Amino acid sequence: MSEKPEAAGESVPEQPHDPPRTGVFADLTPLRQSPAFARLWGGNAIAGIGSQMTIVAVGLHIYDLTQSTFAVSMVALFALVPMLVFGLYGGMLADTFDRRTVALVAAIVAWISTAGLAALAWAHVDVTWPFYLVMTVNTVAATVLGTTRQAILPRLLPLELLPAASALTGISAGVMVTVGPALAGVLVAGVGVQWTFTTDVVLFTFAFAGIASLPHLEPEGDVREAGLRSIVDGLRFLRTAPNIRMSFIVDIVAMTFGQPRALFPAVGALLLGGGAITVGVLTAGVAIGAFITSVFSGRLGGVRLQGLAIRNAISVFALATLGFGIVLLWTTLTGGVASEADVNWPALILAFLCMVVAGGADNVSSIFRMTLLQASAPDAMRGRIQGVFTVVVTGGPRIGDLYAGAFTALAALWAPPLVGGILIVILVWLLVRTHPRFAAYDALDPQP
Incomplete structure (x- = not known):
């Protein structure tokens, strides 16, 4: 079976082997077989806890400013259309440029926007629109990052390990949505939204470790120039x-x-x-x-x-x-x-x-x-x-x-x-x- 070498020194089969024989518990083979996947998975899991903290903290902070659940719901409403648009746009970028670079740029934008939320909170800004704006930018960057990350995984693992990788992603997501909101509640009540946002800024740096260590991942096959035509294709x-x-x-x-x-x-x-x-x-x-x-x-x-x-x-x-x-x-x-x-x-x-x-x-x-x-x-x-x-x-x-x-x-x-x-x-x-x-x-x- 032919193999294609990667810059990180790993090789990934182009075609799947027979389905692996595994036990009842989650298959950890992807973490052992691909250090690049392990670093990406671990960094995303830690950063994701912080992201979930921020989602909860923004809602609590806007409610504290307005006493309105409608105002809280507007965070998701403002971000919805940009998120849908940049889901497609981010996919086009991942099919045009080096996926490591696209993921890294998206992560930098997400990190800067998180720092922006912290800065707004430390400055005691008491109007909501800056939080809506910065949170929308954060959501867009996270959407591009998530889309690109999923497009990267098949280049790091053989095809027969993709179900196991998806299951591991489910485990990390479960940890994120369980630990993140709970930690946000404790921190907001104990030390305030300023330190909660700042904690996310620190945790998000773990995402860079997983992305920066990836090999260069140029799209393979018939690559088109970036633009609307590429999305239509x-x-x-x-x-x-x-x-x-x-x-x-x-x-x-x-x-x-x-x-x-x-x-x-x-x-x-x-x-x-x-x-x-x-x-x-x-x-x-x-x-x-x-x-x-x-x-x-x-x-x-x-x-x-x-x-x-x-x-x-x-x-x-x-x-x-x-x-x-x-x-x-x-x-x-x-x-x-x-x-x-x-x-x-x-x-x-x-x-x-x-x-x-x-x-x-x-x-x-x-x-x-x-x-x-x-x-x-x-x-x-x-x-x-x-x-x-x-x-x-x-x-x-x-x-x-x-x-x-x-x-x-x-x-x-x-x-x-x-x-x-x-x-x-x-x-x-x-x-x-x-x-x-x-x-x-x-x-x-x-x-x-």
């Missing part, structure tokens, strides 16, 4: 990539009809009780499920029919969403809670378990979808397709929030997850059945 490529295209479509279906997070505040206030604590518990359930399936992901690397694995994982996600809707329906029929201070513990526990299963199944689907994309997309096109992936995983949940909010206004709190779970199962099975190439996708012969 990437979108056109999806016409000839039915497997990648279908992985995007089934994910959009799942996120549109199976995203109940917009319901959590009302569920905590009207049905299950507990208020903000219930919102936190249900949100944590999704993260815990993702973390558990990442830790016990060892067997996933041996799965060959990854199209069917995506279908099955989304089906489990749908059934968990349906279960959540049934819990809400049962609680509605039994009268809900008398006040927010009361808690229906049996219903809350069941709802939490549904969210754990949903988060775990969604993570398994994500591992296989990411692996399919990275393994089958040509290297010269990988950044742009990764950019489309970023748009899908960013925009899909927002569409899901809209569906949940609109359907609840027309029906009841239990209706969006209950009906949505049923729709996901029906639509995904029909889509896969009518696209036999996706159902037959083989990890040993990755075809886009």
Whole structure:
């Protein structure tokens, strides 16, 4: 089997070996086999904790300035369109220039913007628009960095280790979203937002260690000049990539009809009780499920029919969403809670378990979808397709929030997850059945 040497002294097979035989726990082979991947993964995990701290701290600080939850929500709203645009633009950059350089420049911009937040806080700026502006720049830089980083991974690892790498990414993400917000709460309460932002500035420097040590990674194959034409070519490529295209479509279906997070505040206030604590518990359930399936992901690397694995994982996600809707329906029929201070513990526990299963199944689907994309997309096109992936995983949940909010206004709190779970199962099975190439996708012969 031919190999291609890298500047870092590592060699990565161009074609996959047989699926590795692994145990139940997460496969750590990528960390051992590729020091470059290990440094990139570790640096991103540490820096990500700081990024999650900043997200929480910005929200707390803006609420402290305005006493308005709408003002807090505007942080995400202002950043949404630039994030979608630069998901595509960042992918184009990753397919045109040295990916190490693109990642390094994006990391520098993200670091400077984080320092800018700290400077605003230390200067006691008491208006919100500078925070919106700097946070938007930070989000855009982080989007470009994330898109480029994912396009880099297949150059650091053999294809058969990409599922394990995706699972390790899930573990680090679980640590980020668990430790980061908790640490932010402690620091904001204890020493203030100024030191919280400053801590992120320090933690983000670990990202540079992982990126700076990478070899030069020029795109391989037919490289086009940067510009709108390059982005359009990437979108056109999806016409000839039915497997990648279908992985995007089934994910959009799942996120549109199976995203109940917009319901959590009302569920905590009207049905299950507990208020903000219930919102936190249900949100944590999704993260815990993702973390558990990442830790016990060892067997996933041996799965060959990854199209069917995506279908099955989304089906489990749908059934968990349906279960959540049934819990809400049962609680509605039994009268809900008398006040927010009361808690229906049996219903809350069941709802939490549904969210754990949903988060775990969604993570398994994500591992296989990411692996399919990275393994089958040509290297010269990988950044742009990764950019489309970023748009899908960013925009899909927002569409899901809209569906949940609109359907609840027309029906009841239990209706969006209950009906949505049923729709996901029906639509995904029909889509896969009518696209036999996706159902037959083989990890040993990755075809886009």
